[in-house]
Amino acid sequence: MIAHAIVFYIFSLIAIVSAIMVTVSKNTVNSVFFLILDFISISCLFIMIGAEFLGMIMLIVYVGAVAVLFLFVVMMLNVAQQKNEWFNSSGRSSHIPVGLLVSIIIFFELIIVIGGWKYKPELLDSIAIEINTELTNTQSLGSVIYTDYIHLFQLSGMVLLVAMIGAIVLTFRQRSGVKRQSYFKQISRDRKDGIELVDVENNKGVKIDA
Amino acid sequence: MAELFIFFDQIYRILFLLIPVLVSVAMIVWLDRRVWAFVQKRRGPNVVGPFGLFQTLADALKYIFKEIIIPASSNKVIFILAPIVTMTLALIAWAVIPFSETFVLADINVGILYLFAVSSLGVYGIIMGGWASNSKYPFLGAIRSAAQMVSYEVSIGVIIINVLLCVGSLNLSDIVLAQKDLWFVIPLFPMFIIFFISALAETNRPPFDLPEAEAELVAGYQTEYSGMMYAMFWLGEYANILLMCAMGSILFLGGWLSPIDLFPFNVIPAPVWLILKILFLFILFALIKAIVPRYRYDQLMKLGWKIFLPFSLIYVVLTASFLMYFDLLPGN
Numbered sequence: 309m310i311a312h313a314i315v316f317y318i319f320s321l322i323a324i325v326s327a328i329m330v331t332v333s334k335n336t337v338n339s340v341f342f343l344i345l346d347f348i349s350i351s352c353l354f355i356m357i358g359a360e361f362l363g364m365i366m367l368i369v370y371v372g373a374v375a376v377l378f379l380f381v382v383m384m385l386n387v388a389q390q391k392n393e394w395f396n397s398s399g400r401s402s403h404i405p406v407g408l409l410v411s412i413i414i415f416f417e418l419i420i421v422i423g424g425w426k427y428k429p430e431l432l433d434s435i436a437i438e439i440n441t442e443l444t445n446t447q448s449l450g451s452v453i454y455t456d457y458i459h460l461f462q463l464s465g466m467v468l469l470v471a472m473i474g475a476i477v478l479t480f481r482q483r484s485g486v487k488r489q490s491y492f493k494q495i496s497r498d499r500k501d502g503i504e505l506v507d508v509e510n511n512k513g514v515k516i517d518a
Numbered sequence: 519m520a521e522l523f524i525f526f527d528q529i530y531r532i533l534f535l536l537i538p539v540l541v542s543v544a545m546i547v548w549l550d551r552r553v554w555a556f557v558q559k560r561r562g563p564n565v566v567g568p569f570g571l572f573q574t575l576a577d578a579l580k581y582i583f584k585e586i587i588i589p590a591s592s593n594k595v596i597f598i599l600a601p602i603v604t605m606t607l608a609l610i611a612w613a614v615i616p617f618s619e620t621f622v623l624a625d626i627n628v629g630i631l632y633l634f635a636v637s638s639l640g641v642y643g644i645i646m647g648g649w650a651s652n653s654k655y656p657f658l659g660a661i662r663s664a665a666q667m668v669s670y671e672v673s674i675g676v677i678i679i680n681v682l683l684c685v686g687s688l689n690l691s692d693i694v695l696a697q698k699d700l701w702f703v704i705p706l707f708p709m710f711i712i713f714f715i716s717a718l719a720e721t722n723r724p725p726f727d728l729p730e731a732e733a734e735l736v737a738g739y740q741t742e743y744s745g746m747m748y749a750m751f752w753l754g755e756y757a758n759i760l761l762m763c764a765m766g767s768i769l770f771l772g773g774w775l776s777p778i779d780l781f782p783f784n785v786i787p788a789p790v791w792l793i794l795k796i797l798f799l800f801i802l803f804a805l806i807k808a809i810v811p812r813y814r815y816d817q818l819m820k821l822g823w824k825i826f827l828p829f830s831l832i833y834v835v836l837t838a839s840f841l842m843y844f845d846l847l848p849g850n
Contacts, residue, residue: 311521337649341596344642361688364631372638372671376645376664383649383657444627446688489817 316356323349336382344375361446532613535623539612543756544574549797550756550804557808581749589651589742596650601743601750604643608757611636615764616691618774618788629690630678633765634671637720640758641667644722644729647751648739659738662815663722663729669822670719676830677713680706681769683837686848694773696848701772709833710770712826714802717762719822721755723803725810726818759803760796767795 322345329342347370354363443451453461506514548563548571555562563573588594614629616622626632641664648660682688684705685696703710719726730738740751767773773795774788813821841847 337593341646360626360628361631364628364635367635368631368638368675372635372641373668376641376668379645379649380661380664383645383661446628 312356316353319349319352319356323353337379340375340378340382343378344371347371347375359445361444361449531623535612536609539609539757539760540753543753543760544578545571546760546800547574547577547752547756549800550807553801553804554808557805578749581746584745586745586747587742589653591652592742593650593652596646597742598747600643600647600650601747601754603646604640604754605750605757607636607640607643608754608761611761612764614690615761615768616694616773617792619691619695621789622691625689625691628688630682630688630693630769633690633761634675634678637674637758637761637765638667638671640720643751643754644739647743651739651742653742655735655737655741656739659729659731659735659741662735663739666722666726666728666818666822667720669819670716670826673712673822673826673830674716674720676827676834677709677716678769679834680709680830680837683834683841684848690768690773694768694775697772697775701770701775703770703772706770706833706837709830710766712830713766713770714799716822716826717766718803718806719818721759721762723759724807725812727812728815728818731812760800763796763799763803764792766799767792771795771799 326342326345326349330339330346333339333342347366351363351366351371354360354366508514551573552562552570563570566572566576588597611633613623614626614632616625616629644663644667645660648656648658648663651657681693681702684702685693687693687696718724722729728738729735730740735741740748743751774792776783776786776788776791
């Protein structure tokens with residue numbers, strides 16, 4: 309049990325320190341690397357409480373895909389300098405009050421959720437699903453999502469689809485003058501389309517591209 | 519005292535797994551060069567030791583004694599971290615590979631997800647190396663490789679879903695045991711082909727070795743690396759290739775199971791079968807390297823997103839409907 313607690317505190321310490329470093333570090337790319345460290349230690353915490361499916365999905369989705377795209381954007385845009393300028397010129401900027409308001413609201417929401425769980429245990433009884441401890445959490449998650457809440461699941465899928473289509477529409481542009489390869493065209497070409505035999509008269513030559 | 523004993527026991531088990539893996543990585547580099555040479559009617563490395571078996575050790579010795587050069591304008595911490603990340607990720611994945619019914623280091627519930635997660639983290643070694651070098655060719659190589667690996671991971675994920683539909687468990691031992699009567703390579707043959715090609719792309723092997731296309735990018739993300747750090751990238755890459763071969767043989771070729779349960783075959787111990795299957799897949803990898811020319815970058819992306827992804831998605835629907843119709847879905 310003591311070893312368990314020690315490991316828990318190590319992971320949470322890493323998570324908290326790297327979360328602070330995300331906002332503090334000057335170089336944006338370093339921030340993203342700290343964010344990745346944060347994701348990894350949080351997924352380790354998930355695995356420690358027995359939610360191994362959630363932990364692995366966290367690694368695959370957030371670290372394996374989302375953070376890679378973050379890194380891409382940060383590396384390509386060279387945001388490192390912009391961020392520094394942004395900090396230096398923050399004399400009369402209006403984003404700090406808004407940010408403060410949002411973070412205070414999030415803080416109180418967290419207090420309500422965690423405090424309710426700690427001091428009003430009967431709140432947990434409002435959960436409609438009985439938790440079956442016999443199954444692995446992959447199976448129980450699957451049965452809850454795909455049978456009990458299938459309509460909500462499909463609804464969220466539709467929302468994501470709309471978001472994806474929106475992103476494609478926003479970034480799609482048809483460039484002219486780009487040579488594209490079409491496998492079908494290449495394969496269906498035969499000798500007649502490419503080669504033309506011409507009888508050339510003496511001293512006349514041939515007009516190409518006539 | 520008992521905890522201490524467990525601790526040392528675990529360390530002994532880890533070493534018992536890691537040292538053979540590292541040695542076989544060295545041997546596999548030799549095998550790769552040898553197969554490559556035979557296809558091209560050359561001899562390949564044949565001087566150091568019998569049949570040139572110790573060539574890789576000689577190379578490693580050379581790398582150890584070379585000077586490590588760290589570029590002045592690089593981000594030094596990340597530059598040094600990158601090969602370490604590649605090497606570590608390539609080795610920790612071996613923890614869940616089952617060599618027989620009892621011989622597995624960590625028999626976790628979500629083994630296949632762990633393998634998938636570790637292989638999707640592998641891209642970080644390359645991005646970190648390419649970015650920290652602070653040089654044009656490595657950066658271009660890193661960007662290419664990140665896009666390539668993220669794209670092909672998607673199709674590998676869908677292929678894994680195909681297999682999981684037939685098994686009903688994420689545990690690697692369960693996946694192998696589900697193939698006792700029929701290896702998944704037979705009902706899911708198209709998926710095996712796509713998995714094999716995606717594994718080539720995922721490990722940056724030819725014909726998809728664009729991140730290190732020597733004609734355009736010198737050596738891609740490895741350009742600025744030298745000495746032992748280069749060797750670590752190199753060993754990590756080959757350990758990753760072996761890992762992908764192991765994953766392929768567990769998902770499709772029945773892992774440690776023998777092909778038929780008859781006298782001369784079922785006497786051979788289980789790990790030998792897994793090793794033979796890994797070797798078979800690796801020789802295919804090496805042959806492909808020798809006979810196929812490199813893809814162009816847009817062709818690579820087109821293949822991943824427009825052909826493999828839709829096809830494997832359709833196959834998921836097919837597999838699911840087939841299992842549903844014939845009532846073959848694995849119960850829990």
